Amino acid sequence: MTYHFLKGHGTENDFVLLPDHDxxxxxxxxxxxxxxxxxxxxxLGADGVLRVVxxxxxxxxxxxxxxxxRNSDGSVSEMCGNGVRVFARHLLDEGLVDADEPVAxxxxxxxxxxxxxxxxxxxxxxxxxxxxxxxxxxxxxxWPAVHVDMGNPHAVAFVSDLADAGPLLEAPGHDxxxxxxxxxxxxxxxxxxxxxxxxxxxxxxxxxxxxxTGACAVMVATALADDAPRGTAxxxxxxxxTLTITWTDxxxxxxxxxxxxxxxxxxxx
Ligand SMILES: N[C@H](CCC[C@H](N)C(=O)O)C(=O)O
Numbered sequence: 001m002t003y004h005f006l007k008g009h010g011t012e013n014d015f016v017l018l019p020d021h022d023x024x025x026x027x028x029x030x031x032x033x034x035x036x037x038x039x040x041x042x043x044l045g046a047d048g049v050l051r052v053v054x055x056x057x058x059x060x061x062x063x064x065x066x067x068x069x070r071n072s073d074g075s076v077s078e079m080c081g082n083g084v085r086v087f088a089r090h091l092l093d094e095g096l097v098d099a100d101e102p103v104a105x106x107x108x109x110x111x112x113x114x115x116x117x118x119x120x121x122x123x124x125x126x127x128x129x130x131x132x133x134x135x136x137x138x139x140x141x142x143w144p145a146v147h148v149d150m151g152n153p154h155a156v157a158f159v160s161d162l163a164d165a166g167p168l169l170e171a172p173g174h175d176x177x178x179x180x181x182x183x184x185x186x187x188x189x190x191x192x193x194x195x196x197x198x199x200x201x202x203x204x205x206x207x208x209x210x211x212x213t214g215a216c217a218v219m220v221a222t223a224l225a226d227d228a229p230r231g232t233a234x235x236x237x238x239x240x241x242t243l244t245i246t247w248t249d250x251x252x253x254x255x256x257x258x259x260x261x262x263x264x265x266x267x268x269x
Pocket of ligand 1: 081082205
């Protein structure tokens with residue numbers, strides 16, 4: 001069966017978007033099909049899939065549109081920060097939402113509000129939650145890991161050099177009691193005041209060029225270490241680009257970055 005897709009990315013964290021407004025095209029979006037779509041040789045290639053479906057179809061509320069996010073291994077995740085910017089861009093590009101209002105996107109981690117300013121999109125990522133800290137390991141080396149939950153789980157490790165994380169071809173060792181459903185692991189170095197750089201091994205996708213929720217988790221861990229006042233903006237450099245993250249006075253995380261749609265087409269996958 002042939003159907004439409006779009007390809008987009010946010011700081012080179014890339015996604016296949018599947019319009020499925022009434023849920024009748026991809027209602028049975030299986031892990032196998034997600035893996036086939038994300039395959040970078042035999043498929044379209046992506047870090048994940050964003051299914052575009054009306055919330056009512058899934059019994060969700062809070063916003064007209066629901067971002068059904070899947071990792072490239074087919075697993076389901078609660079939230080995707082770079083993805084929600086691309087998702088909001090798509091809704092605006094297609095005239096599916098009022099361009100004069102913030103875009104509301106329902107997700108498994110609640111409703112996210114997205115505002116556009118030219119080529120930049122700002123997402124209210126909600127309130128970060130701290131969990132039990134632990135340790136992550138790579139090739140026999142270990143580091144303390146700060147536990148930040150952005151609707152999905154993160155373990156943030158400060159390292160002296162991003163190369164310390166090694167090739168990141170497999171998931172870093174982590175405490176499965178602290179992270180029973182797996183974890184996104186970020187490695188961070190300082191670049192200056194309110195300025196860090198990171199790499200990430202994503203649960204279900206492997207090392208990616210960027211991770212929006214991961215950048216938020218990194219900012220939270222760094223701001224806590226700095227005892228930074230609320231309202232301080234941090235610059236987070238990722239292999240795929242730069243995001244600006246702010247922790248507001250009312251304890252919410254705002255993430256600002258680009259979102260582009262690079263292709264539209266049809267596929268039989
Ligand atoms: N790339 C996404 C994160 C996906 C998280 C997913 N790997 C998980 O299992 O939580 C982002 O921009 O936030």
